[in-house]
Amino acid sequence: xxxxxxLALFGLDVSWDATLRNVILGSVILGMTSGMVGSFAVxxxxxxxxxxxxxxxxxxxxxAFMVTGTRSTExxxxxxxxxxLLGTAVxxxxxxxxxxxxxxxxxxxxxxxxxxxxxxxxxxxxxGDAAQSGLDRFIFGQAATILPRDVTIMLVVAVIVLGVLxxxxxxxxxxxxxxxxxxxxxxxxxxxGALLSALLVLTIMIGLQTVGVILMVSLLIAxxxxxxxxxxxxxxxxxxSGFFGLVAGxxxxxxxxxxxxxxxxxxxxxxxxxxxxxxxxFAPERGVLSTWRSRRTRAEHFRTILxxxxxxxxxxx
Amino acid sequence: MSAxxxxxxTGALVGASCGLIGAWLVLRRLALMGDAISHSVLLGxxxxxxxTHSRSPLYMVVGAGAVGLLTVGLVAWVQRTGLVKEDAAIxxxxxxxxxxxxxxxxxxxxxxxxxxxxxxxxxxAYVPLYRLEFFGLDLGVKAIWTIGTMLAINIVLVLLLxxxxxxxxxxxxxxxxxxxxxxxxxxxxxxxxSATTVVSFDAVGAVLVVAMLIVPAATAQLLTxxxxxxxxxxxxxxxxxxxxxxxxxxxxxxxxxGAMATSLGIMFLLAxxxxxxxxxxxxxxxxARQRRSFLQDLLVAHIGAxxxxxxxxxxxxxxxxxxxxxxxxxxxxxxxRRIVESGQGMLSVSQASALEER
Numbered sequence: 212x213x214x215x216x217x218l219a220l221f222g223l224d225v226s227w228d229a230t231l232r233n234v235i236l237g238s239v240i241l242g243m244t245s246g247m248v249g250s251f252a253v254x255x256x257x258x259x260x261x262x263x264x265x266x267x268x269x270x271x272x273x274x275a276f277m278v279t280g281t282r283s284t285e286x287x288x289x290x291x292x293x294x295x296l297l298g299t300a301v302x303x304x305x306x307x308x309x310x311x312x313x314x315x316x317x318x319x320x321x322x323x324x325x326x327x328x329x330x331x332x333x334x335x336x337x338x339g340d341a342a343q344s345g346l347d348r349f350i351f352g353q354a355a356t357i358l359p360r361d362v363t364i365m366l367v368v369a370v371i372v373l374g375v376l377x378x379x380x381x382x383x384x385x386x387x388x389x390x391x392x393x394x395x396x397x398x399x400x401x402x403x404g405a406l407l408s409a410l411l412v413l414t415i416m417i418g419l420q421t422v423g424v425i426l427m428v429s430l431l432i433a434x435x436x437x438x439x440x441x442x443x444x445x446x447x448x449x450x451x452s453g454f455f456g457l458v459a460g461x462x463x464x465x466x467x468x469x470x471x472x473x474x475x476x477x478x479x480x481x482x483x484x485x486x487x488x489x490x491x492x493f494a495p496e497r498g499v500l501s502t503w504r505s506r507r508t509r510a511e512h513f514r515t516i517l518x519x520x521x522x523x524x525x526x527x528x
Numbered sequence: 529m530s531a532x533x534x535x536x537x538t539g540a541l542v543g544a545s546c547g548l549i550g551a552w553l554v555l556r557r558l559a560l561m562g563d564a565i566s567h568s569v570l571l572g573x574x575x576x577x578x579x580t581h582s583r584s585p586l587y588m589v590v591g592a593g594a595v596g597l598l599t600v601g602l603v604a605w606v607q608r609t610g611l612v613k614e615d616a617a618i619x620x621x622x623x624x625x626x627x628x629x630x631x632x633x634x635x636x637x638x639x640x641x642x643x644x645x646x647x648x649x650x651x652x653a654y655v656p657l658y659r660l661e662f663f664g665l666d667l668g669v670k671a672i673w674t675i676g677t678m679l680a681i682n683i684v685l686v687l688l689l690x691x692x693x694x695x696x697x698x699x700x701x702x703x704x705x706x707x708x709x710x711x712x713x714x715x716x717x718x719x720x721x722s723a724t725t726v727v728s729f730d731a732v733g734a735v736l737v738v739a740m741l742i743v744p745a746a747t748a749q750l751l752t753x754x755x756x757x758x759x760x761x762x763x764x765x766x767x768x769x770x771x772x773x774x775x776x777x778x779x780x781x782x783x784x785x786g787a788m789a790t791s792l793g794i795m796f797l798l799a800x801x802x803x804x805x806x807x808x809x810x811x812x813x814x815x816a817r818q819r820r821s822f823l824q825d826l827l828v829a830h831i832g833a834x835x836x837x838x839x840x841x842x843x844x845x846x847x848x849x850x851x852x853x854x855x856x857x858x859x860x861x862x863x864x865r866r867i868v869e870s871g872q873g874m875l876s877v878s879q880a881s882a883l884e885e886r
Contacts, residue, residue, distance in 0.1 A: 253613075253616050256613050256615055256616075257615070258615050258616045258619045259560055259615045259618065259619055261619075262563075262619060304808075305800070308800075308808045308811060309750060309800060309806060309808070310749065310750075310806060311746055311749060311750070312554075312557050312559075314557050314558070314559045314560050315554050315557070315559040315742060315745075315746050315749075316746075317559070317560060318554075318559035318560060318562070318563055318738060318741075318742035318743075318746070319742055319743050319746050319793075319796060321563065321738065322563075322736065322738040322739035322742060322743060322789055323739060323743060323789055323790065323792065323793030323796065324793075325735065325736070325739075325789070326736050326739050326785070326786045326787075326788070326789020326790050326792075326793065327786065327789065327790045327793065328786075329648060329649045329735075329736065329782075329783050329785070329786030329789070330776075330777070330780060330782040330783055330786030330787050330789075330790050331782065331786075332782075332783075332786075333649070333782040333783035333786060334780050334781055334782035337781045337782065338781075350648065351630060351644070425567075425623075425626070425735065426623050426626070426627060428619050428623060429619065429620070429623035429624070429627070431619075432616050432619040432620055433620055433623075435616075436611075436612055436616050436620060439611075440611060470635075472634050472635060472637070473631070473634055473635060474630060474634055474644075476627070476630075477626075477627035477628070477630040477631045477634070478627075478631070480623050480624060480626075480627035481624065481627050481628065481631065484620065484623075484624040484627075487620060491606075491609060491611055491612075497611055499609055499611075
């Protein structure tokens with residue numbers, strides 16, 4: 212199913228300009244993948260790990276450029292993925308070998324990796340290398356720079372990620388809701404946890420060009436939080452979250468392509484946050500408005516009963 | 529003062545004030561709230577500039593401080609609806625406010641007049657250019673005055689609230705029971721974090737200030753268990769990162785703020801590996817020592833349980849340990865005179881050890 216929507220868009224031979232088509236394709240792929248993978252991160256209360264991993268990708272991207280001198284996206288993304296994975300490993304080591312709390316460890320990894328990335332990035336820029344402009348786009352995202360071959364890379368990564376997600380759905384589900392039970396039936400929590408981290412890193416790679424390292428976390432969290440308000444089934448939530456991610460991705464990146472001087476990342480984040488706000492307010496059953504209304508109905512009902520009781524001469528005395 | 533001295537001094541003042549206030553964040557497990565505040569104050573800075581067209585520190589601190597508190601309030605509010613967990617609430621609120629800030633900067637560059645690069649890593653190299661004048665009198669570099677003032681305010685705040693913050697950090701329930709308001713203390717700390725972040729913006733930007741807030745305190749946590757020492761160490765580490773960072777940046781020809789964060793990372797790594805009490809090596813050593821003495825205890829207990837003694841040759845089978853493990857445990861126990869070797873390769877518990885057991 213994953214492949215159908217992008218292919219349909221390819222098939223639609225509308226006279227869009229090619230850039231816009233790449234932008235839309237890229238954000239469709241990104242939004243769906245990050246929404247679906249993000250659901251598990253949010254449910255496992257690990258959503259901010261995505262933030263640390265995204266920030267941790269920056270030095271890898273810069274190093275890949277400095278070592279190879281190439282601007283081609285796949286090389287830079289592989290560098291980013293490697294340093295993202297290194298960030299995960301550092302998190303685990305800090306957690307295992309020191310009294311530092313998980314929150315603090317996340318903050319340390321996030322800020323030190325990003326700071327080192329900035330040091331490298333500014334070094335490349337000061338070097339006056341003509342190719343340097345290519346690296347900026349990974350910070351706030353610049354969807355307009357997405358080439359057709361970048362879309363192909365994104366699609367391949369997304370198919371891998373979603374394929375693994377579908378194949379391991381049961382394992383991820385049992386790990387998310389009952390890690391002890393998972394361990395007792397032979398699903399190793401550390402192993403599946405590591406698998407989820409790897410999927411997160413890959414998803415972040417898809418998003419770096421569109422949303423950038425700083426705001427990527429929002430696309431992992433926001434669609435999932437919004438989807439959670441509308442359904443209580445995991446499969447339903449994952450699919451809906453993918454859909455919300457898609458809507459946010461497309462509306463944000465189209466807005467940034469059509470309006471001058473708008474980085475894509477912030478626009479996607481704003482779109483995603485609007486979806487969350489609407490969901491929190493208006494979702495049936497869980498939503499703020501619906502809770503408020505049902506509370507009022509119950510209070511009224513209770514008052515009626517009290518009044519009736521009073522009428523019949525029943526009193527608490 | 530020469531430009532490098534000014535830059536290092538500014539960085540050191542930023543490091544010290546962030547280190548002091550960040551220590552409380554880390555101790556209260558609010559590191560990520562600090563991350564969130566530092567990102568979202570950008571919106572405050574942009575909004576204040578768009579309205580007043582001034583970069584006066586006073587307006588900035590008030591405006592951005594308000595946005596910082598708004599962040600904390602929004603996170604608390606989203607969490608209180610019961611629909612979103614805390615980590616996700618933080619991850620929803622700050623990217624949104626930060627995105628709004630970046631949106632305004634990119635869309636209205638002439639009104640806002642802040643460079644996107646400055647958001648990321650500040651403009652510490654330009655700090656020596658802006659001087660504070662008072663009725664035509666040149667009082668020196670502006671940034672040193674503002675950040676110095678902030679440091680002084682933070683120190684006074686910590687002196688005034690030391691007891692209250694200490695108690696509410698380590699025993700929130702007791703602190704509330706004897707009448708301290710946890711909410712008020714929390715918001716005072718958050719306001720201090722916001723103000724410190726804003727004042728540091730020119731020097732290190734909105735993103736890298738997180739490193740100054742969290743890493744010095746995390747490093748200090750690995751080196752001491754004493755609160756007062758932790759605060760002082762955290763300030764010292766933050767300040768020294770400016771000097772190390774400056775030279776690192778000059779050597780690599782990159783951003784000073786990025787180099788400051790990098791050098792903080794190196795200091796953290798060193799403390800993580802080599803801290804005498806908490807370091808990974810020290811811990812590994814303790815673990816190895818405990819393991820060795822435990823193996824020795826096991827061996828002695830095993831031999832003591834057999835009245836006739838145990839033959840050396842049967843030991844590897846009895847335990848199923850590797851040859852070297854058995855040998856070492858045996859050697860330790862013999863050296864400590866806990867067991868004795870009689871003739872024909874038989875082992876038995878020594879007199880002293882047997883008495884001790886009893």
